[in-house]
Amino acid sequence: MHDATLVTTAGRDPERHGGIVNPPVYRASTILAPTVAEFESRKPFVGLSYGRAGTPTTFAFEEAIAELEGGYRAIALASGLAAMNLPLAALLRAGDHLLMVDSCYGPTRRFCTATLARFGVRTTFYDPRIGTAIASLIEPETRLVFLESPGSLTFEVQDVPAIVAAARARGVLTMIDATWATPLLLKPLRQGVDIVAHAVTKYIGGHSDLMMGVVTTTEAVHDRVRAGVYEFGAPASPEDCWLALRGLRTLDARLERHARSALRIATWLQARPEVARVLYPALPSDPGYALWQRDFNGASGLFGVVLRPCPTAAVHAMVDGLRLFGIGASWGGYESLCLVTHPERFRTAVPWTEPGPVLRLHVGLEDPDDLIADLEAGLARLTAAA
Numbered sequence: 001m002h003d004a005t006l007v008t009t010a011g012r013d014p015e016r017h018g019g020i021v022n023p024p025v026y027r028a029s030t031i032l033a034p035t036v037a038e039f040e041s042r043k044p045f046v047g048l049s050y051g052r053a054g055t056p057t058t059f060a061f062e063e064a065i066a067e068l069e070g071g072y073r074a075i076a077l078a079s080g081l082a083a084m085n086l087p088l089a090a091l092l093r094a095g096d097h098l099l100m101v102d103s104c105y106g107p108t109r110r111f112c113t114a115t116l117a118r119f120g121v122r123t124t125f126y127d128p129r130i131g132t133a134i135a136s137l138i139e140p141e142t143r144l145v146f147l148e149s150p151g152s153l154t155f156e157v158q159d160v161p162a163i164v165a166a167a168r169a170r171g172v173l174t175m176i177d178a179t180w181a182t183p184l185l186l187k188p189l190r191q192g193v194d195i196v197a198h199a200v201t202k203y204i205g206g207h208s209d210l211m212m213g214v215v216t217t218t219e220a221v222h223d224r225v226r227a228g229v230y231e232f233g234a235p236a237s238p239e240d241c242w243l244a245l246r247g248l249r250t251l252d253a254r255l256e257r258h259a260r261s262a263l264r265i266a267t268w269l270q271a272r273p274e275v276a277r278v279l280y281p282a283l284p285s286d287p288g289y290a291l292w293q294r295d296f297n298g299a300s301g302l303f304g305v306v307l308r309p310c311p312t313a314a315v316h317a318m319v320d321g322l323r324l325f326g327i328g329a330s331w332g333g334y335e336s337l338c339l340v341t342h343p344e345r346f347r348t349a350v351p352w353t354e355p356g357p358v359l360r361l362h363v364g365l366e367d368p369d370d371l372i373a374d375l376e377a378g379l380a381r382l383t384a385a386a
């Protein structure tokens, strides 16, 4: 079945709930056993055992994501950050070496340079566009290559199959933060990636009202990841799993609208004299366009805009006065957002050298004409203040 159908059917079992379409929110800490023998025969991470290991609401969400990803099993966690960082903690030990993409999400970068370093794991940050040359960075101690495509803030598209092939040839695992693409627009497990992680907080939730993450793996690494992650005690709450399932049902329809509006707005911005570059792989002029066309089933609504050099006060005049684009962290909700970003503060493998200010736009579900009018007025304020 196609994904548009699967998002409406996966993880549903109305017969178990009296015909009710959606599973209820099962809240639980204690799960009673009828006998000591039954209690003692419970297997770790199979079915119900204790609230921290999930309730039927959690399992419904996990089943839906595993089915969409084409994975073995999925693990719901308390945030997107937990979904990125905890599998690394589960799989790496002192003396190991990690290859982390230079355009990774900032707090994951800090997890590598602060926490993993404290526990004796070395990290090398690599150019997101490295492709097959990743092979030259693999050391005898390298255990995992982490990808994020497109990258945070700067939206470089990675050659996932090339990196996977190089890693596999040396027995190295691969993991990807695929939040931008959602489980619908990229299928990393089918490309040979071992672990795919999402911030459910973004498009899957879709309504800016929950924090959650999910990790889906192959059968080969599942038990190690699940057991290691469990020790951190950061499960997703059943309430959030319920909200995430509700968001998932409309994901395909929402993404189509986000992408259509984003492409229109990105194309409009590209032609503006105040704009130096638009960082959006769905634009034919983007350096990642060919890889994006080859590997992705579509685009979401998040992209970067590099302005021509101008004073900071002019950028603030533009952004502060926007009426429909809110100023705030996160993205993937129904509403539009605009953030001033600073990629130059994070990059070490490939310094960010664009001289102009960088914005990150999330194009929401509003009418794109209204969004363009809002941006047009903003660019007029920018020009006036400059």
Ligand SMILES: Cc1ncc(COP(=O)(O)O)c(C=O)c1O
Pocket: 079, 080, 081, 082, 084, 105, 152, 177, 179, 180, 199, 200, 201, 202, 211, 212, 213, 330, 331
């Ligand atoms: C690419 C990416 N990965 C992971 C995360 C972390 O997700 P969360 O905010 O749910 O912890 C974010 C959040 O902004 C993100 O943008």
